[in-house]
Amino acid sequence: MTTSRDHTVTKRPASDAVGRGTASPSSWGFGDGQAIPWEYAPAPESREIVKLQSRYGLFVGGKEIAPRSGQWFTTLDPATEEPLAEVARAGVEDVENAVAVARRAFRRSWGELPGRERAKYLFRIARILQERSREFAVLETLDTGKPIKESRDVDIPLVAAHFWYYAGWADKLDYAFPGRTAQPLGVAAQVIPWNFPLLMLAWKIAPALAAGNTVVLKPASSTPLSALLFADVCRQADLPPGVVNIVTGPGEIGLALVKHPDVDKVAFTGSTAVGKQIGRAIAGSGKALTLELGGKAANIVFDDAPLDQAIEGIVNGIFFNQGEVCCAGSRLLVQESIAEPLVEKLKDRLATLRVGDPLDKNTDVGAINNAAQLAKIEELIEAGVAEGAELYQPACDLPERGYWVRPTLFTNVAQSHRIAQEEIFGPVLSVLTFRTPDEAVEKANNTPYGLSAGVWTEKGSRILKMVKELRAGVVWANTFNRFDPTSPFGGYKESGFGREGGLHGLLAYVRLEDR
Amino acid sequence: MARPTRAVAKSAPQAAEAPERVAVRKTYKIYIGGGFPRSESGRSYVVRAADGTPLANAVRGSRKDVRDAVRAARAAFPSWDARTAMNRGQVLYRVAELLEGRRDQFEAEVGQAEGLSAGEARAQVDRAIDRWVWYAGWADKISQVLGTVNPVAASYFDFTIPEATGVVGVVAPEGSSLLGLVSRLAPVLVGGNTAVVVASESRPLPAVTLSEVLATSDVPGGVVNLITGLRKELVPPLAAHMDVNAIDAWGVPAEMVAAVEEAAIENVKRVARAPRGGGERIDWLDDRAAQRPEWIAAFLEMKTVWHPIGV
Numbered sequence: 010m011t012t013s014r015d016h017t018v019t020k021r022p023a024s025d026a027v028g029r030g031t032a033s034p035s036s037w038g039f040g041d042g043q044a045i046p047w048e049y050a051p052a053p054e055s056r057e058i059v060k061l062q063s064r065y066g067l068f069v070g071g072k073e074i075a076p077r078s079g080q081w082f083t084t085l086d087p088a089t090e091e092p093l094a095e096v097a098r099a100g101v102e103d104v105e106n107a108v109a110v111a112r113r114a115f116r117r118s119w120g121e122l123p124g125r126e127r128a129k130y131l132f133r134i135a136r137i138l139q140e141r142s143r144e145f146a147v148l149e150t151l152d153t154g155k156p157i158k159e160s161r162d163v164d165i166p167l168v169a170a171h172f173w174y175y176a177g178w179a180d181k182l183d184y185a186f187p188g189r190t191a192q193p194l195g196v197a198a199q200v201i202p203w204n205f206p207l208l209m210l211a212w213k214i215a216p217a218l219a220a221g222n223t224v225v226l227k228p229a230s231s232t233p234l235s236a237l238l239f240a241d242v243c244r245q246a247d248l249p250p251g252v253v254n255i256v257t258g259p260g261e262i263g264l265a266l267v268k269h270p271d272v273d274k275v276a277f278t279g280s281t282a283v284g285k286q287i288g289r290a291i292a293g294s295g296k297a298l299t300l301e302l303g304g305k306a307a308n309i310v311f312d313d314a315p316l317d318q319a320i321e322g323i324v325n326g327i328f329f330n331q332g333e334v335c336c337a338g339s340r341l342l343v344q345e346s347i348a349e350p351l352v353e354k355l356k357d358r359l360a361t362l363r364v365g366d367p368l369d370k371n372t373d374v375g376a377i378n379n380a381a382q383l384a385k386i387e388e389l390i391e392a393g394v395a396e397g398a399e400l401y402q403p404a405c406d407l408p409e410r411g412y413w414v415r416p417t418l419f420t421n422v423a424q425s426h427r428i429a430q431e432e433i434f435g436p437v438l439s440v441l442t443f444r445t446p447d448e449a450v451e452k453a454n455n456t457p458y459g460l461s462a463g464v465w466t467e468k469g470s471r472i473l474k475m476v477k478e479l480r481a482g483v484v485w486a487n488t489f490n491r492f493d494p495t496s497p498f499g500g501y502k503e504s505g506f507g508r509e510g511g512l513h514g515l516l517a518y519v520r521l522e523d524r
Numbered sequence: 525m526a527r528p529t530r531a532v533a534k535s536a537p538q539a540a541e542a543p544e545r546v547a548v549r550k551t552y553k554i555y556i557g558g559g560f561p562r563s564e565s566g567r568s569y570v571v572r573a574a575d576g577t578p579l580a581n582a583v584r585g586s587r588k589d590v591r592d593a594v595r596a597a598r599a600a601f602p603s604w605d606a607r608t609a610m611n612r613g614q615v616l617y618r619v620a621e622l623l624e625g626r627r628d629q630f631e632a633e634v635g636q637a638e639g640l641s642a643g644e645a646r647a648q649v650d651r652a653i654d655r656w657v658w659y660a661g662w663a664d665k666i667s668q669v670l671g672t673v674n675p676v677a678a679s680y681f682d683f684t685i686p687e688a689t690g691v692v693g694v695v696a697p698e699g700s701s702l703l704g705l706v707s708r709l710a711p712v713l714v715g716g717n718t719a720v721v722v723a724s725e726s727r728p729l730p731a732v733t734l735s736e737v738l739a740t741s742d743v744p745g746g747v748v749n750l751i752t753g754l755r756k757e758l759v760p761p762l763a764a765h766m767d768v769n770a771i772d773a774w775g776v777p778a779e780m781v782a783a784v785e786e787a788a789i790e791n792v793k794r795v796a797r798a799p800r801g802g803g804e805r806i807d808w809l810d811d812r813a814a815q816r817p818e819w820i821a822a823f824l825e826m827k828t829v830w831h832p833i834g835v
Contacts, residue, residue: 170677187669189818281792288789293782295800300792457791476829486831493676497684501825502769503792508826511674511684523812 049363052370054157059148064095065233067103067257068240070110071250077102082258084233087154088367088376088411096233099258101265104225107254108269111196111223114251119223120193122249124180131176131218133246138169141242145235149207150367152234154376154412155330157368167492168211171510174494175215178515182220185512191519193221194297195273200263200287201236202279203229203378204333204434209278210236212509214253215494220518222274225254227266229279231379233257267291274518277301278335280432281458281503299507299517301335301499303432304460307453308338308489309475311446312347314465318487320354323438326463326489328362328374328416332436333382335504336461338489340429342449345442352420352440359416360403374436377412386414386435393419393428398439424455432458446471450478459501463489482508552728554583554752555735557596558745564588569754571729574639582728585753587761590720593749594765597691597718600746605688605716613663615742616714620656622737627653630702630730637701637727651809652706658815659710666715666820679833686824688716689794690769693762695755695784697775701727702734703808708772711819713747720768721750722759724775728752755780763787770794770823774803796822 064081066073078100083092097103119127138145145168146161155164182191197217201209206228217224228236236255243253256262260283267275268290274297277287281302291298308326310319326338343351367375377383394400402415414436422429422439429439443449453462462481464472472486482500485491492498497508507517552571553560565586571579583589607615623630627649635645667686674682692712697704701724712719723731735750751758759780763771764787771793776784781797788795796819799806808814 284792285789288792289786292785292789295797302792472831476827481827482825483828484830486829488680488830488832491676491678491680491682491830493674493678493682495674496676496682496830497672497674497826497828499826501689501827505792506794512672513684513826521818 049371051366053366054147054150054368054370056147056151056368058144059151061094061234065097065237065257067097067099067107068237068243068253068255069103069107069251070254071244071248073240076100077106082230084152084231085379086151087231087378088408090410090412093151094234096237096257099256099262101262103256104262104265104269107225107256108196108198108266108271110251111225111254112271114249115193115195115223118249119218119252120221122221124182124221127218127221128176128179130246130248131172131179131215134242134248135169135172135176137242137245138165138172142166142169145207145238147368148238149235150375152232153203153206154367154378156372156375158370158372159330163492164205164208167494168207171208171211171494172215175219175515178216179219179221182515182519185515186519186521188524189521190524191220191515192522194518194520195222196271197222197224197274197276197518198266198269198272199224199226199276200267200279201226201228203232204330204335206232207235207239210239212278212514213276216509216514217274217276217518218252220515222518223252223254225256225266225272227256227258227263230257230259264290267296270294272296275299276507276517284505297517299509300505301507301509302460302503302505303458304335304337304500304504305340305430305432305456305458306336306338306461306463306481307340307342307449307479308463309342309443309449309453309465310344310347310351311464311466311468311471312344313467314347315467315487316347316351316354319351319465320358322463322465322487322489323355324358324362327438328436329490331374331377331414333378333434334490335432336483336490337434338461338463339433339438340453341438341440342452343440343442344449345444348440348442352418355418356401356403359401359418362403362405362416364405364413364415365408374416377414377435380412382434383412383414386433386437389428389431389433389435390414390417390437393422393426393437393439396423396426396428398422398426398428424452430456446475450475454478454480457503460499460504461485550580552580552582552732552752554585554589555732555739555748555750556589556593557599557749558739560739563753564592571726573636579636580729582732582752585751585758587757589751589753590758590761590765593720593751594691594762594767596746596749597720598767600744601688601690601718604718604744604747607716609664609667612714612716613660616660616663616710617657619737619741619743620653620660622741623653623656626733626737629733633730633733634702637729638699647809648700648703652703655703655706655815656710659714659820662817662820663714666817666824669817670821670824670826674828676830681831681833682828684826684828686715686821687827689823689825690717691767692717692719692823693765693768693771694719694721695759695762695771695773695775696721696723696731697803698724698726698777699804700808702730704775705731705734707808707814708774708819709748712772712823713743715820715824717770717823718747719749720762721748722755722762722775723750723752725753725755759784760787763793764790766791768793770796772796772823774798778802794823
């Protein structure tokens with residue numbers, strides 16, 4: 010997608026009015042939603058830079074170790090369904106070991122280390138991530154199916170930036186919370202999803218380490234590889250053993266990890282259902298908890314919005330990372346008077362999206378991460394059709410193997426439809442209309458979620474009014490899907506609690522004591 | 525100290541003959557949506573002073589009362605939240621003004637409820653009033669302490685501001701009948717939330733009198749709703765209510781904490797927990813320990829806003 014090339018961190022033009030929009034096929038007379046009449050030559054990124062091991066053990070105590078469980082599982086390339094590597098399937102005894110090692114590291118080295126020394130380790134990690142950025146980008150794309158231009162220009166730069174940002178906090182904690190001393194919590198158990206594996210790792214590990222905690226992190230079972238390569242970064246940085254521990258395995262291992270009695274802090278990013286399961290599992294334990302859960306964001310376009318910019322924002326909002334984004338703008342709310350022209354333009358734009366090989370530098374929409382997710386998306390698309398919404402998908406060839414979904418647009422969507430209520434976590438956009446700002450607010454807020462929202466209008470006072478009334482933790486005005494380590498991110502209502510990023514993200518990993 | 529004449533005590537005088545003047549006793553009711561209904565359940569329970577003397581029959585609220593209170597709190601939320609910070613601060617300060625005028629009554633009630641000497645009770649009441657003033661003053665300052673402008677690495681204006689969470693269930697501390705309640709309720713209100721309070725079970729009378737103060741203050745009806753009764757009956761439906769956004773669990777008995785947190789996660793409620801060892805161990809008279817901006821922040825959401833910078 011066009012806007013993905015100018016994500017945060019990289020240098021970008023002053024506004025979202027990306028020039029490419031003016032050269033869209035619709036203005037060239039191909040406004041009928043047909044596939045564009047030209048081909049791009051393949052521009053594959055080489056995967057040579059990544060040296061995959063055939064097997065990856067657990068990363069515990071600074072070493073790669075075989076699982077005590079003796080079990081392994083395979084992680085696939087979702088674009089080809091080919092196996093990438095075997096990965097340790099941790100058992101409960103491996104979790105016990107990892108937590109014990111993290112506790113020891115907290116007591117003996119990391120917890121006692123002055124902030125200025127912790128800072129330098131984190132700066133080292135940030136630098137090494139920058140130095141090895143291409144390797145990480147390619148590996149991330151192989152394991153997730155996301156387009157290389159996203160992993161290269163968004164994920165990995167943000168990962169390095171996140172470590173960089175929190176590195177600087179490690180020796181300035183005394184200035185973070187007025188009148189209070191920030192103490193680490195202890196051992197943090199962190200469970201992360203498969204949509205942004207390394208970025209979520211950074212969001213979890215960087216603030217935890219900056220505040221003086223040690224961590225045991227469980228990556229998603231379908232995307233463990235970048236976390237295991239991160240283990241190598243920890244070794245290169247000479248991070249003391251046991252400060253970062255990575256255990257791989259299925260969801261039940263994540264549950265065993267968060268339930269472990271010697272864990273002080275639990276942080277989870279993933280679905281609301283699993284978040285609730287974790288909440289129940291640790292109820293009454295006294296563990297600190299932060300949750301970053303699902304979303305069903307409304308992207309609201311008013312009749313005075315800059316339409317071409319809005320189209321790019323809508324596309325970025327729902328097709329970035331194949332829509333596998335908790336804050337994806339999956340409900341498009343369009344003011345009735347412009348609904349028709351906007352949908353037409355949107356269909357034209359969808360026809361230009363290139364779906365296919367994630368390693369191709371021209372690819373806009375990559376592969377769906379795993380078979381289960383593909384089945385869920387397909388099921389919800391079928392439900393949309395069955396409930397009477399109107400389906401549009403551009404004509405585009407999909408590769409024969411791998412997990413693929415065409416960019417999908419539903420019009421005539423009612424609020425009661427499942428596609429307007431449930432988080433699809435795929436490249437599926439539901440279009441609804443509204444007449445007045447009040448109606449837009451009411452529809453936008455009519456969901457148990459409250460993670461993000463978008464507003465498109467040229468009128469400043471209207472933006473600020475919408476910002477005030479939308480019950481969402483992040484509001485993007487005349488933009489969408491922007492992220493930055495300094496910018497707190499997190500949800501209202503059933504989208505979770507606690508913030509990641511910024512000063513507020515630090516708060517999730519400290520205990521405040523009187524000075 | 526001038527104790528009011530039997531204004532709160534229902535125990536019959538010992539004298540065999542009728543007194544010169546028969547006291548008018550107060551019926552202690554619950555406070556929902558700005559009114560003082562009786563419980564729909566029609567039940568009550570006997571409240572005793574610290575020395576065991578019966579003081580009054582308090583309403584034994586029901587789960588239906590909890591639901592009514594939540595509905596009132598939800599209805600009151602948008603306009604309370606939409607007040608300007610300065611106005612909210614003034615409205616809350618006004619509560620302190622009215623509390624000041626009822627010092628004697630609170631002193632008598634707190635003294636009886638908690639078995640305190642006159643001087644000890646006075647200290648509790650004075651601190652409660654001063655604490656209310658302290659929190660009222662935060663209304664137009666907390667955003668500046670908690671909010672940030674975020675220097676993102678791109679051409680965007682990006683800022684984060686606190687907003688009210690919504691409807692908050694407050695399970696008041698069991699021991700400190702007035703000061704503990706004020707210390708937990710005021711930070712909820714100052715951020716723009718509305719509240720459903722479960723008063724101390726054994727010492728509910730000062731809380732009811734506080735609700736009478738609120739009813740005659742400028743705090744709109746429904747912003748605070750207060751129910752008396754048994755914790756085991758009132759706390760579970762409050763913790764499980766799907767239209768409650770957060771729960772202050774300081775007054776939840778230890779044996780109920782796990783169940784409350786389990787119920788609360790069903791709609792991802794924010795839970796404000798007492799520190800390890802329980803909320804009762806805190807010295808409510810100690811300003812440094814018992815009044816904190818973090819307690820306001822516990823019931824606030826952080827909203828981050830992005831806008832491109834361009835021409």
